[in-house]
Amino acid sequence: MAKSEAKELFKEFKIQSVSEFFRRNAAMLGYTGKVRSFTTLIHEAVTNALDACEEAGILPYVKVEIEELGKEHYKLIVEDNGPGIPEKFISHVFGKMLAGTKAHRNIQSRGQQGIGISGAVMFAQMTSGKATRVITSTGGDEIIEAWVMIDVEKNEGKVVKKIKHPNPTGWRGTRIEMEVKDVRYIRSKQGPYWYLKLTAIANPHAHIELIEPDGKLIVFPRGSEEIPKPPEEMKPHPRGVITDDLFRMAKKTRRSTVKRFLVGEFSRISSQKVSEIVKYVAALRLINGVEEEQKKKQLYERLANGEVDIILKSFGKRGKQTLRQVEKIMEKEPSKLTWHEAEEIIEAFKYIKFLAPPTSGLRPIGEENIEKGLTNILNPEFVTSLTRSPKVYRGGIPFQVEVALAFGGSLSGFDILRYANRVPLLFDAGSCVTTSAVRSVDWKRYKVDNLEDAPMVVFVNVISVHVPYTSTGKQSIASEEEIYEEIRLALMEIGRRLKKYLSGKHRKLHQVKRRRTLEKYVDEVAEALSILTEKPKEEIKPYFLGLIEKKFEAPEVEAAEGEA
Amino acid sequence: MAKSEAKELFKEFKIQSVSEFFRRNAAMLGYTGKVRSFTTLIHEAVTNALDACEEAGILPYVKVEIEELGKEHYKLIVEDNGPGIPEKFISHVFGKMLAGTKAHRNIQSRGQQGIGISGAVMFAQMTSGKATRVITSTGGDEIIEAWVMIDVEKNEGKVVKKIKHPNPTGWRGTRIEMEVKDVRYIRSKQGPYWYLKLTAIANPHAHIELIEPDGKLIVFPRGSEEIPKPPEEMKPHPRGVITDDLFRMAKKTRRSTVKRFLVGEFSRISSQKVSEIVKYVAALRLINGVEEEQKKKQLYERLANGEVDIILKSFGKRGKQTLRQVEKIMEKEPSKLTWHEAEEIIEAFKYIKFLAPPTSGLRPIGEENIEKGLTNILNPEFVTSLTRSPKVYRGGIPFQVEVALAFGGSLSGFDILRYANRVPLLFDAGSCVTTSAVRSVDWKRYKVDNLEDAPMVVFVNVISVHVPYTSTGKQSIASEEEIYEEIRLALMEIGRRLKKYLSGKHRKLHQVKRRRTLEKYVDEVAEALSILTEKPKEEIKPYFLGLIEKKFEAPEVEAAEGEA
Amino acid sequence: MTIKREKPREKFGYDPQKVIKKLEGIGYQILEAVKQGKNPHIDVPMRGISNVYYDEATKTIQMGDKISRRYFLHVAHAKKFMQTVLIAAYIKRLVGEMKHASLREAYYANKHSVGGTKENTFEDQIESNAIIEDLERTLGVLREEMHITADRRGYIYGDITIKDGEDEFNTSKLGMGGWAVPGTVEHLKFTQINVDYALVVETAAMADRLIEEKFPKKENALIIATQGQASRGVRRLIHRLHYEEGLPIIVFTDGDPYGWYIYSTIKQGSINLAYLSDKLATPEAKFVGMTMDDIERYGLQRVTEKLKGIPPNKKGGPTGDYKRILEEMEYPWFKNREWQRQLKMAIKLGVRIEQQALAHKSLEFVAKKYLPEKIANEELLP
């Protein structure tokens, strides 16, 4: 029946490089659509610059320049004052995908995981055929000028030309120039200008300049002198890992026993906690062996209530045996840990109470900085911000929410500025938890009657080692309940502040208006009463005026009469 | 100012493996959501099986079995009667990403490009920790049973256990068993059942069986004995490549001159065509050199009108010189072709008329087969299908549209069955060109008054080497104008057939009904006339009955009286 | 058995001076408060369903005792306070001068700008209407007694003689037109009543049919055509004819929730006007048709119409007619076997039947057979 032998079919079996794969699937990296592709390029370059500056403790000065070379053909130049790139890393940084300093670490990060800038280089190369020109110096004697291309087949960076220049002034930083085609510069809400504006708001410590294709210089000046601390690597929290993570970590660790491995490589696991884990694993083994379903269910419930010791005791001798077996696991070499044992430990994690994960690795922008950013860039009449304390979603993944609100002044119309790890999100607003949380708030309660027309901007930044994006485009955050609620709570708090501000503003005016309201009816009432009672109007009127006078001497009388 | 030296920052610089990357970004491969992830697994396994069978010219018999092992914990078994996998390729096929027989070729393909089944193996491993069990034989003396895992760090398949069995009956095929967690089996329109049903419709030559978790066996029997020809690799069409493609192909080719390279590796380029290319490249160079904008524009227009010879002549001596320069390019080694020259050639391609790309590589399902599939699986009263001839979009990418329509019978309610390269698309229907094309048709014209309630299924299959998906999920096709129009035209044609069918069906009934309509009023009319004229009713009635009798002897009288 | 005129139970007693005194009372009370430096107020009984109840003894809807207090020194009340005294003063002049005004005229007469501002005393007639209703409730007098005339609708035909001012006329001597009932009937005197009962008819077409068939003469009846929902004038007229002249009242409407609601309003008053029940309602009224039983009894199946809306047992139901019928089943005066049966049957059959559907039999059927038989046999619903 078979027309050809299997062997023949496999003659053509070949292995593709990563770069080749992404060359064919550039959309996966954000290169989709002419406008969005341009924004992605700038995002990658600017993120690289900001990250580098922050890690080196330098106040960033980033210059973005866009030259139009032809129809849908541009040169993009991004220059920073960062630490520069050592000569031997240039080809790796710009030419090799999946290489980088962050991708493999549990760390809050701005960008794609190890594809970012090399993806940009590849996109430039794919569309214009040109190498990316990199000029960099670490501040030493020389400036290196290198043209980098990607050997797509091998996934390797190739420096096709390199020139070394003296560096008499001690310049330090990196400048990249890339030529791209098939992109379009538009000043829309999804274009480079808007992206940089939002970046400037969330990074008030950065000075950002943009030169548009028509030569127009736009400066987003620095609003704060405080360099954010670079994010720290965090040990994973027991509730934030799945079996596969635990298993793979155990294979890799250099610790000598499972116990040391658990204590040393997870947060919130102490020696004591390991004893607790042992008990829970033992208890779970025992309960799993119970045949009667009803009883089993009861035991699980009791375990969830923390009655682990009583349960173990109830199994008598078998309980002790099991406990000893499990204790032995903890003394094993981690690489000997089986998948099943790892599963058991992960299952036990679900029953044990842990301290919330450490949040030292999270780097919020900070209330003061957000306010500086908003004031600096938007010039509103009123601004307020709130950084909530860190929380956890899905049991073990720390995150933190920052919100802010700017009102009035130069603002016109309503906008939501969305960020994840202080990176602006420009696309897919509809499916983003930030959007739905902002829309779910009843703004009327805070004196914002018509949201769409309100001169108001709402800022939301979600920070996490692992931001739950809805899709690979990383442009919208999934609706995790805990995140949704945190955003809402934070918004309601700043909503109350806004209300207070707006009320105070109108308070005095209101008092005068109320008095006038009563006074204007006096004449009508007196006239009517004069007809009803047949007393002269002039006699009736003063009584009413006196009454009003008295009322506004003691201004809170009205409340006692039950005015709503 | 700098707190740390650049060198220090790069201490942590590491390189990730592809597998590691996709482990962290499994959503990019379709593993997102518990239901969709399950469907993706099945899609990868079934696609593999069908492709293997077709390539080997075997009528596929695919068995899918799902066992529920626990909460969101399943075993998935897919067995085929394909050619089997040679022992040495097992670890590559299932364990290495970006490896495969198709990814690098210009060929119509069902699946992900070289990630498919290894992605599935990784997903199983990530969620359950278990190796994938592969049982395969190429029909020879032995059956190989291998447990495959992926070494994520190294992007390598590892056969963790292997047993060889004798094969006395000469069994041939492949059976894979994978254990997965964190997925859910639901019989929804986005679940495995629906996926297989749609697959069966588009692959009537395949016998597909599904055993659901509750043990229920569902058979989608074979409806056709004709094995589709496997798709052929196609040389790219000049209009379907960008500069980067041409440039990279030139670097790789083993041909000795640019001319031979062009003729040998592109479709629709003959030696003669190369002379034409030379002329156009020369003309474009000359025109580009013209300073006066107005004139330049005119020349471009004339070039587009095919006046290349006249234009070259108009430049006199310089024209001839340039022509000679360009001719030299064609004699160069292809690897010496510069980016700029490649750009010039690509630009020239846009002005030259080429035959439409060959479409021998496209493999439509075929009208007969689609009708068999629909009849076989849906049991409708009426079915019709149409395979349009191949067309080209974006100037050079061949594609072909197949549509079909099933009406009545066991159907209830309206549905659109969407396919790309005969793979069912289950998600993102809203943004898909097939959906918008179907919705754009005015079905009322074809006697379908209420589309949503019509007992009707519309089938659309878009075939291309390069289907323009809207996103990396590959679940919806972008709205390329040419594709949209093709689908519409095809739908209107089958719409007309439906109308004809429906009209014919009711025709006879209609005639009888019309006669009865007239007859039933006779009594009323006679009664009223009897009152008006004071003649007996019995005298009046026969006149009217005679009139009707006469009318239906000559049935087309009515039309002459202008009835619509 | 035949329906005959009964003994009168009320005497006519409208006294304009009493109304004026009550209005002045409001004025004096306010003036007194303000002289003492107190925040003056007006107490207005609350309107709406929360402040009405069905009085089993009198068998009418009555107003409860919830009041809402309207202060002058209260920004949210001040305007309504002003409007109330304004209208009170206007009405005092109206009644004093023996003039009548429509609701619209009262609105325009009192609309003007307030103390040099752009604000008007009344921005919309809804506001002045509400104040007039408030005064009715507060003072316990009909708006007609305050010389505010309601919209007029309806006419009568039959052998009764009415004295209206200097005019005196018999309403059966006015051709087919009949006599148009004015907005206010307080001033009418009934000088001669030669009929046995009054038949209140929903549609003008049916009333005209009966007149054409000489039903009033043959059956010794007074026809009162309401032309839809009975206007206040007509309801007051019915009340007066029943209580002052002892005429039995028989109501003839379409067999549908709207028709039964018309009957219900004549009989018991509406919730909106609960405070007027004593003067507007006629609980002793009886109902002759159309009933659901008529459909089968007279073979009218072909000329029923479908009820509108979704039945209670269908998804989304009950709505429309069904919902109204279910509401009517909750009316205290429909809480009896006969009406519950009719209303249930309507829901079950899902149809309505119009008065004019009787024309399906023949034009004279209603006057010669349907009504005389049913009334003679006292086949009337309570």
Place this chain on the structure above:
Amino acid sequence: MTIKREKPREKFGYDPQKVIKKLEGIGYQILEAVKQGKNPHIDVPMRGISNVYYDEATKTIQMGDKISRRYFLHVAHAKKFMQTVLIAAYIKRLVGEMKHASLREAYYANKHSVGGTKENTFEDQIESNAIIEDLERTLGVLREEMHITADRRGYIYGDITIKDGEDEFNTSKLGMGGWAVPGTVEHLKFTQINVDYALVVETAAMADRLIEEKFPKKENALIIATQGQASRGVRRLIHRLHYEEGLPIIVFTDGDPYGWYIYSTIKQGSINLAYLSDKLATPEAKFVGMTMDDIERYGLQRVTEKLKGIPPNKKGGPTGDYKRILEEMEYPWFKNREWQRQLKMAIKLGVRIEQQALAHKSLEFVAKKYLPEKIANEELLP
């Protein structure tokens, strides 16, 4: 100068036998065709704006000569053909027996199942109404002449004596109520006319105001209250009073597009009823108010109301009142300086003014000053 009764120009001429003859004509014509084996048809003049024109000579809207031919042997026509002869036969009996029926009764009387099917001769009253209109156009007779009564609305008050059958009465001797105008006025005889003109008033409230102020007596006028758009009965009455009795007709409506439309309909007929212009319209009618000029002249700025809708110069406009006014500006009879000025002014000011807004001055103002002055000075619009 005073308005006085003119010389009559028409004589009353309704003859039931003529109507019956016309109906029978249809029957004979059909019978003749069918006997000859021809497909029988009925020719019906087309309805709608495409088949009417304004006749400058008679100054009325007239029907054009487009006809639509209705065949029996045509599936799409057969039912209507059947309905037409059915109604024709019904009307023949009605007129023959000297009975009247309402549109609703005519519907019910002719609704029954067709030849043992579930289909009814008429499913909805709309169908029978349309057939009756068709017959009016086809035969050139009013539906009232065919004894189909229109809905009645409106009443009159003033010193005229009417004979309706055996009854004879003076409509100024009926108290405040006045005489209710029946649906059909063909049978009325005017035995005595002691008024100088008829004042047609839009609202009942205003008519009652005038009656209360004794305007009819003092000004020697007949009040005709239309209670909104004038019913066919009222329009026919106006026509008869003008042409048979020589009474000048003066119309008094609200100053808004609806009021002017009422005037327009009395004067010229409506497009729907173009075929009745000869018998229903009164082109010599004049208009006394409300006009836009009244607002400033009588200081009514505070009691105007805003026009509804979007003005023509605003985005989305003109809609609502504005649109209607612009349509009215296109009416041939409003194509004169005076009316164009009024209508333009309304759009410019963006306001409307109601009759009852005159109560803002005082209750008696309208009866003592506004109307007498304007009418005496003949400040009337054409």
